[in-house]
Structures are given as structure tokens and as C-alpha cells.
Amino acid sequence: MISFLDLKAINQRFDAEIQDSFRQFLDSGYYILGNQVKLFEANFARYCGTTHCVGVGNGLDALRLILEGYKILGKLEENDEVLVASNTYIATILAIKQAGLKPVLVEADLENYNFHLASLKKNISERTKAIMPVHLYGQLSPMEEIFKISKENNLLVIEDAAQAHGAKNNEGKLAGNLGDAAGFSFYPTKNLGALGDAGAITTNDDALAEVIKKLRNYGTSTKYVNELLGFNSRLDELQATFLNVKLPTLDADNEIRRAIAKKYISGIKNDKIIFPNYDGSENHVFHLFAVRVENRNDFIDFLNRNGIGHLIHYPIPPHKQQALSEFSQLAFPIAEKIHNQIISIPMSPIMTREEVQNVISVLNNY
Amino acid sequence: MISFLDLKAINQRFDAEIQDSFRQFLDSGYYILGNQVKLFEANFARYCGTTHCVGVGNGLDALRLILEGYKILGKLEENDEVLVASNTYIATILAIKQAGLKPVLVEADLENYNFHLASLKKNISERTKAIMPVHLYGQLSPMEEIFKISKENNLLVIEDAAQAHGAKNNEGKLAGNLGDAAGFSFYPTKNLGALGDAGAITTNDDALAEVIKKLRNYGTSTKYVNELLGFNSRLDELQATFLNVKLPTLDADNEIRRAIAKKYISGIKNDKIIFPNYDGSENHVFHLFAVRVENRNDFIDFLNRNGIGHLIHYPIPPHKQQALSEFSQLAFPIAEKIHNQIISIPMSPIMTREEVQNVISVLNNY
Ligand SMILES: Cc1ncc(COP(=O)(O)O)c(/C=N/[C@@H]2[C@@H](O)[C@@H](OP(=O)(O)OP(=O)(O)OC[C@H]3O[C@@H](n4cc(C)c(=O)[nH]c4=O)C[C@@H]3O)O[C@H](C)[C@H]2O)c1O
Ligand SMILES: Cc1ncc(COP(=O)(O)O)c(/C=N/[C@@H]2[C@@H](O)[C@@H](OP(=O)(O)OP(=O)(O)OC[C@H]3O[C@@H](n4cc(C)c(=O)[nH]c4=O)C[C@@H]3O)O[C@H](C)[C@H]2O)c1O
Numbered sequence A, B: 001m002i003s004f005l006d007l008k009a010i011n012q013r014f015d016a017e018i019q020d021s022f023r024q025f026l027d028s029g030y031y032i033l034g035n036q037v038k039l040f041e042a043n044f045a046r047y048c049g050t051t052h053c054v055g056v057g058n059g060l061d062a063l064r065l066i067l068e069g070y071k072i073l074g075k076l077e078e079n080d081e082v083l084v085a086s087n088t089y090i091a092t093i094l095a096i097k098q099a100g101l102k103p104v105l106v107e108a109d110l111e112n113y114n115f116h117l118a119s120l121k122k123n124i125s126e127r128t129k130a131i132m133p134v135h136l137y138g139q140l141s142p143m144e145e146i147f148k149i150s151k152e153n154n155l156l157v158i159e160d161a162a163q164a165h166g167a168k169n170n171e172g173k174l175a176g177n178l179g180d181a182a183g184f185s186f187y188p189t190k191n192l193g194a195l196g197d198a199g200a201i202t203t204n205d206d207a208l209a210e211v212i213k214k215l216r217n218y219g220t221s222t223k224y225v226n227e228l229l230g231f232n233s234r235l236d237e238l239q240a241t242f243l244n245v246k247l248p249t250l251d252a253d254n255e256i257r258r259a260i261a262k263k264y265i266s267g268i269k270n271d272k273i274i275f276p277n278y279d280g281s282e283n284h285v286f287h288l289f290a291v292r293v294e295n296r297n298d299f300i301d302f303l304n305r306n307g308i309g310h311l312i313h314y315p316i317p318p319h320k321q322q323a324l325s326e327f328s329q330l331a332f333p334i335a336e337k338i339h340n341q342i343i344s345i346p347m348s349p350i351m352t353r354e355e356v357q358n359v360i361s362v363l364n365n366y
Helices: A007-012 A015-028 A035-048 A059-072 A091-098 A117-122 A143-153 A206-215 A237-267 A296-305 A322-327 A333-341 A353-364 B007-012 B015-028 B035-048 B059-072 B091-098 B117-122 B143-153 B206-215 B237-267 B296-305 B322-327 B333-341 B353-364
Strands: A052-056 A081-085 A102-106 A128-132 A156-160 A181-185 A199-203 A220-222 A289-292 A342-345 B052-056 B081-085 B102-106 B128-132 B156-160 B181-185 B199-203 B220-222 B289-292 B342-345
Touching (some): A052 A206, A059 A091, A059 A156, A059 A181, A059 A206, A117 A143, A206 A220, A237 A289, B059 B091, B059 B181
Parallel strands (some): A081 A102
Antiparallel strands (some): A289 A342, B052 B199, B181 B199
């Protein structure tokens, strides 16, 4: 049996350090927005190459607070349109809705599971004010093209980097530093995962970072002085402690993920399985290894019989979710095809050589 | 030097159990909405005497999700009016605004720092749909009178119980079980405090509990199936672990707080210091021991010279906060007087007899 993801084992690698830092946390007596949050913000900003990182409660809030921040700064207004991929994890769209903006869903590209660029352009209107590329499964969106489109149309570019910690473009720039601002999730299963909910915003925009620091903390910068109608969405001091322990290993973990992906792609010779389009570069950090198959139920039966873990990311496209029934009449044939065919197979930085080989052998027999 | 609040020492009492439960948490490998959250929800519902407890990210979100939940259930609508005390901690009002409702600020009562009941009645309009009593500083609001008013006017009663864990009315019913629903904060400094942000909702309303369970979790009840436009606001599994360790001590802690309050009130003989109006009952859990003085700056100098910790809860009334400038033209003379005169002196379940005696002696010399 090869589990889809053994989080316990992933974190066990850091057991001693986690215990130590927990002891220090207890001894500090300071549990809210303390030194560990500051340290993580400095560490992660340096890692991403941005001037700012602001820790928040989770990835959904990270995206929402970016949008709320831009509203306060006058760069976005109620009902402005935001372009977003129709095959993203729904949280991206929830963030846009919660911020009082209008998500405009864009057809996906079967090659990279990101925006279909021609559709992206077609959906730009007078009201469009931002593009929100999602680096789905860990693969960078085509940022150069997106950047070009944003320049031509004077749009903000807000990365949803929840699945792409450490992904690098060809100039060596990292996810989180490829647009005006980026939202990260450190949900436990992410490439950089906390031991609970956590998130962050990275940006080079001083004004935005300052506003978000207030918004996450009831609208205050000084205790009990409320300048803005704020929220409560703070990166937990304790989660920051764990993230500080784990961050130094992120690049090595991503390297292992890429090595496994390469083995899968070169080792599995099976026409029934469609692989991600991967050029071998650091553009992809393989948060998930998602393949497509024509007959997914049949494939799942096969995986189950052979003891190979799997999950579907995601079974229902956002526009077919009850929560987004306003979009239910829209048709996104490619996004729908992806949702019908996609399936994630085991991928993690602690898979053994044997496990990887085992997955390859099994899938060669499908 | 007597510190205002020594959180480190408060939590050190649980050190061994906290370490143990942390070990178990690590070994479980399950960090989101797991067994510890379920256990805490069962424990805290039983403690409050309600049929439901739903753990969420923090106290502000607890209040907001109650209001959002009632909107989904059709009991509240955008722009409905919600009555709230003008001297509350601003989070209560932020929750109302974030849920798209209209806070109507009500003058405070100098006797109990809760609603001035005549003003409460005067502010009821056609649009009023809910009352939000805040059990400020740990003292129950006059719930019988509030309940009578709510019955007559068909209003929801939503308790802000963030400062009143364990406060009991004369029939032995607890805060959290005195209205239609209640929001709790487990911010570290609270009578029941986590080691980070945490909150919960208690209610006997099955439908509300069910909706809030979805709202806190992206609008899902089944993974990847989004029924509602949800948020991300989950009680952290790890924080739930700590709360499970600490809950059994809450009643004893509250008893110590009351005993200290009684000593302060009987021991300090000083006309310049106005005490909380306390009848010796379990209605009050003394989250804070807030007194009033005419010349607060002078009093603060005196406390500083004598090494007695203090904090002001709160220095600026909500309607004078920049974030709520829409209310800046309103006048609440009593609330303003409270904000000008109030000051909290040391109060915690680990103060020694000597420390309490020391505070008393010092204040007798003011
Ligand atoms: C593009 C994008 N934007 C915004 C967001 C929003 O960020 P957020 O608000 O931080 O969640 C996401 C989040 N996205 C993720 C989403 O990708 C999905 O992630 P997932 O890895 O499939 O999560 P899962 O199903 O809970 O866990 C996967 C496996 O891992 C095991 N597991 C899990 C947990 C939590 C555990 O403790 N122990 C375990 O053993 C059990 C499962 O087999 O579902 C989550 C609820 C979202 O937060 C996103 O992908
Ligand atoms: C009625 C009502 N409704 C809704 C809410 C919202 O709930 P929330 O979203 O959970 O915050 C509140 C919250 N209310 C509280 C509010 O009462 C106030 O609480 P407070 O006890 O004065 O908080 P503080 O100033 O941070 O800490 C007091 C002392 O404790 C020390 N300390 C503090 C921390 C955090 C620490 O880790 N270690 C320490 O040693 C330093 C300080 O001397 O300010 C908080 C930010 C709010 O969450 C409320 O009162």
C-alpha cells in the first residue's frame, strides 16, 4: 500500500526541531504576532525575493485581504471584474466574491491546466481590473504572456501561489514575486505546510503590505486604535514557528518532487495515461502529480486493487458547484474535461525509490 | 512589580499536559478539524449546556459567522439593524459590518457597563432584527430584560460571550446558552485562552450549527462539494488540544477571580476609585477587574511608580474610531465617560495572596 500523502512522516523529519521550538514558544509566553511571525515574514520575503511578506490566517484569507487592501487603496472597486481560471480550486473564486468583486471565469488550457490565453483576452471588458493566475498543481502560469496582457489593459496581477511555493521562472524569479501581489496557503498538505491553517501575502508594494497588516489585525496598527474596518486573520505564532523550521528544506523537497516526476514521466509507458506537460525546468514544483485518464472510475478501481493512493483535484468544476450557481449556465468544455479526467497519484518528498518504482510498475500494467 | 497578566505562568500550570497532548497531536498526523476539535466541541457544548458548539478561527469570526448563518437561513437580511453597546470592544461591531448588517449603537449603563435598557428600547425600529449583548469584563448583561424586549419585538439575541466563559445566571444557566446563539473568543488572555487565535459558536439551533459548520470550511460539508459561499475559519486542531487541557480548570479559575474581586472590593477603601457593581454571585467571572477614576493619567502615574500593571479597556469608544467615522457625530456621554475613566488592574487566577494584598495596600494609599 502506497499512501497518497503521509503527512505524519513528512513532518517527522523535523520532530526534534519542532519539539525544541515548541518549548521555546511556551517559554516565550507570547502567542500572537510575536517574534516567530516577524522572523517567518522576513525569511519568506527573502526566500521569494519580495520586499514584504505578511502572515495571515490561511490561503483564502490571503487572497481576500489582497483584494480588500486594493479596494482601500483605490485600485479596485466593488463589482470590478477579476479574471480567474475556471478550473481552479474554488477558494480563489470565493476570495473574489467575498471581497465584493465579480469573478469572470476563463476557460482552461489542456496543455498546462492554467489559463487558455486566447480566452483570457476575450474576457477582458471595461470593468476588468485584475487577473488572478493560479499556479495549479505547482506549475507556473504563463506569466510573461499574462504580464503583457495586464500591461496592455492596465490590470493588476494577483498570483494565487497556494500550490507553487518555490516555483521559479526562467530568470530565476520565484512564485510570489511575479505579479503585484501573491497569496500563499500553508495548509498542511502544501509543499510548505504548517501543522494547521496558515497563509501569507508577498508583495513589493509598500502601501499594500501596510494596509494588509492592519486589515489582518482588526484594522489596527497601534493596539486599540482602529483605523480600518479590519478582520481577524493572523498567522498563528505557533504555526510560524513550525514554518521557520520547515522553510530551509523547501528547495530540497521541491527538487525531490521534480526528480520523482521525471521518473514517473520517463518510466511509465502507457498510452492511457496523459502526463503533465513538463519541460524539466524549475517552473514546476509538483505540489500534485495530476494525470488524466479517459475512464477514471476504471482507473481508480485499478489503483485501489493495487494499493496505490489517489485523490481527485478536483471532482467538480467551480461553475458546477451549488455555491456558484450563478455560473451554472456557462460552458467550459476544457475545464469540464479536466475535472472529468484528472487524478492525482502519490507525490511527496519522502517517497522511497521503491515506492516510486512500484507506482511506475503498477501503472505500466494498467 | 505586579504584572498586569502573566500568561506564561498561567499556562505553565498545564505544562506537562500540554507537552503530552502536543506529542499525541504530532503522532496523529491529522492537523485540520480532527478528533481534538470534535472533542472540544462536545466538551464545550456540554459545559455551556447547549446542544451545539462549532469551533472557528477566532472570536470576531464567531460573531460574523453567526450573522452570516442567519442570513443564509433567512432570519437576517442585508442592512437589517443590529443593536449593540456603544462601549463594547470594536470586534462586535466589525462583525456586524462585515456581515453586511447595520450596527445601531446603544448608550451604556454606568452601573454594569452593559446596555442602558431604556436606550436599548428607544433604538428599536422597523428594521431592527437582532440584539447583541456583550457580557463586558465578564459580567452578564441583564438577559431577562433583554429577553423580554426581544420577545416583544421578535428579535434574535446573539451573545458576545468573548469575555464571559462560565458566567452563570441566577438559574444556573451559562453564558453561551442565554440567547439564540453566542460567539466566544479563546484569544490567549481570555478566561479560557488558547495559545493562539481560536473561537467558537454555541447554540441550540440545529440549522444554524449546520450552516456554520459549512461556512467555516469553504462552504462544504463533503470534501470538494461547495454548497455555500463559505469562508476559511476553522478552530485549529492544535489549539483545540490546548483548550481540552485547560477547560477542566475554568470553573476553579473563575472562582479564584471572584475571590480576588471580593478582596479588592472589601479591602480597598478609597473614594477616588469606583468599583464594579458586584453582588457576589456567579454572574461575573471577572475577565477584567475594571475600575473608574476621575483623573486617569494621575492614577496611571501612581500605578507605575508603585509597580502595579494596568491596561485600559478601552481607550477610544468605537464611535470615535476612524474605522467607524460614520458614527462620529453621535453622542454617547456615558460610554464616553467610561472610556475616559476606566482602567483595568491586575486580575488572574495565579495571583498570590501577597500580590493581591500588595495591590490593595498600594491602592489604599492613592
Ligand atoms: C489554489 C488554491 N488557492 C487557495 C487555497 C486556499 O488555501 P487555504 O485557505 O489555506 O486552504 C487552496 C487550498 N487548497 C486545498 C486544496 O487543494 C485541497 O487540498 P488537499 O491537499 O487535497 O487537502 P486534503 O484533502 O485535506 O488532504 C489531502 C490528503 O492529506 C491527508 N491529510 C490531510 C490533512 C489536512 C492532515 O492534517 N493530515 C493528513 O494526513 C488526507 C488526504 O488524503 O483541499 C484543501 C481543503 C484546500 O486547502 C488552493 O489550492
Ligand atoms: C467582547 C469581545 N468580542 C469579540 C472579541 C474578538 O475576539 P478575537 O477575534 O478572538 O480577538 C473580543 C476580543 N477582545 C480582545 C480585547 O479585549 C483585548 O484583549 P487584551 O486582553 O487587552 O489583549 P492584549 O492587549 O493583547 O493582552 C493583554 C496583556 O496580555 C499580555 N499578553 C498578551 C498576549 C496575546 C500574549 O500572547 N502574551 C501576553 O503576555 C500582554 C498584555 O499586557 O485586545 C485583544 C486584541 C482582543 O482580542 C472581545 O473582547
